[in-house]
Amino acid sequence: MSVPLDDLESLYAFNSWANARVLETLRALPEADYEKEQGGGWPSLRATFVHIAGATDAWAERFSGQDATRLATMDELPDLEAAARLLLAAEEKHRRQLATYTPARLAGPFTWKNRKGEEKTAPFWVVVRHVVNHQTYHRGQISAMARRLGHAPKPTDMVVWGVEQLARR
Numbered sequence: 428m429s430v431p432l433d434d435l436e437s438l439y440a441f442n443s444w445a446n447a448r449v450l451e452t453l454r455a456l457p458e459a460d461y462e463k464e465q466g467g468g469w470p471s472l473r474a475t476f477v478h479i480a481g482a483t484d485a486w487a488e489r490f491s492g493q494d495a496t497r498l499a500t501m502d503e504l505p506d507l508e509a510a511a512r513l514l515l516a517a518e519e520k521h522r523r524q525l526a527t528y529t530p531a532r533l534a535g536p537f538t539w540k541n542r543k544g545e546e547k548t549a550p551f552w553v554v555v556r557h558v559v560n561h562q563t564y565h566r567g568q569i570s571a572m573a574r575r576l577g578h579a580p581k582p583t584d585m586v587v588w589g590v591e592q593l594a595r596r
Contacts, residue, residue, distance in 0.1 A: 443518050474501060486557075491520070534550070536550060537550070
């Protein structure tokens with residue numbers, strides 16, 4: 428595997444791979460475990476996964492120039508497959524957008540409105556990478572919650588993805 432000139436494509440490929448593994452883990456669980464409230468950062472596996480899907484979609488909308496000051500709710504995503512559809516559609520939006528990220532755009536500022544409607548600005552390259560970092564953080568929470576319920580989640584570490592990528596070549 429060669430080192431990519433710009434790591435965004437590989438970073439987002441890793442992210443999609445890791446999300447697919449989380450979906451495999453969640454699809455193998457009884458629905459009661461998916462919905463069981465456990466406390467912590469997000470109260471359940473369901474709430475955490477809905478948050479990942481909603482936030483990923485919101486960032487794709489922001490990157491396309493739209494305001495996204497709210498995230499999809501659990502009422503709007505009543506089951507795992509509804510949340511999975513939103514996440515997969517958001518991943519596709521991000522994949523299409525990546526090709527438009529020129530070095531000049533990445534180096535420049537990016538301004539958006541957060542969920543409170545407050546305007547924020549950061550370097551675009553930071554925000555684009557934040558999307559993956561945010562999901563990684565919450566995938567770790569999902570892994571810990573699944574373990575607390577007695578399940579063995581699939582590993583989603585970047586190095587596991589890298590080993591698989593190298594083995595495919």
